[in-house]
Amino acid sequence: MHQDQGNGWTATGLRWQDGAPHLTATDGRERHTRPLADGAPVAWRITGPRRCTGAHTERGHRPCPHRATVPSEGALSQCPSCQNADRGLQLARDRILDDGRTYRLYLAWFAPGLLKVGLTAADRGTARLLEQAALTWTFVAHGPLPAVRRAELALAHARLARERIPAAAKYPAWWSLPAPAERRDALTAARTRAHHLLAEHDQLTLLTDHPVTDQVALFGLTDGAPEHYQQVKSLTDGAHLSGRLRRPIGSHLFLDRPDGPPLLLDTRLLTGWTLHPAPDAPGCDGLALLPRTRPAAEQDTLF
DSSP, X not given: OOOOTTTOEEEEEEEEETTXXXXXXXXXXXXXXXXXXXXXXXXXXXXXXXXXXXXXXXXXXXXXTXXXXXXXXXXXXXXXXXXXXXXXXXXXXXXXXXXSOEEEEEEEEEETTEEEEEEEEGGGTTHHHHHTTOSEEEEEEEEEHHHHHHHHHHHHHTTSSBSOOXXXXXXXXXXXXXXXXXXXXXXXXXXXXXXXXTTTOTTOEEOTXXXXXXXXXXXXXXXXXXXXXXXXXXXXXXXXXXXXXXXXXTTEEEEEETTEEEEEEEGGGTTTSEEEEOTTOOSOEEEEEEXXXXXXXXXXXXX
């Protein structure tokens, strides 16, 4: 982010645009977007207070009218007023029953036993699958919102897939992924069962030949996650982040640093904080960190 040392830019999140990741921020007057490339250097000083990032409405992004402060810990970066006005949250909480748009039903694979069913507006393309760090995914059907929502619930109630998978459940899978063919076969079999369960659903068009998309290489996980890394659990006023980025994985960033193991940052923790260029920062500090190490492989025993 390029801005004077005094005011800085307030981070508003990681967005996938046209299939590429961008970090977004605002100075209160204009919004700035920075592409995030593999190997890109970052060096930030992070200052508070952490403020509400506003809401996404039918007319686009709306800054928080109250410039409200939000808790320094956690991924939530909206005040209650902006949460209520946010279109994405309204959809997630079933406050919008129909908006006239076409929606797609998808299945997203994150690990063996971790299959998610969800919906996304057709005009959003594949952004939702990129944001969630879906390793393998496919569209199952499309139709109006009420029909697609009923189908989503039907697959969840049949226990074919879950409606929600927390980020913490996804990390362990990154160390040891099955081969691409196994991922594809698991998802293809789930889609076949989904189509059987949805065969009698009205107003729903089944997508029987939609391709299966694998995003493991896009996220830089072909060789898995680092053997050892530290997960950022929270930030504090005055913290420093510096190092080189790896390819973003959904909303997450691995940051290679010269003075320790890589860091894993959920960029939702960054939203609402103000970023200042800090090229002379001594390293990373002011962070609450959780060490993560790849589990030792189970060994067969003779007895």
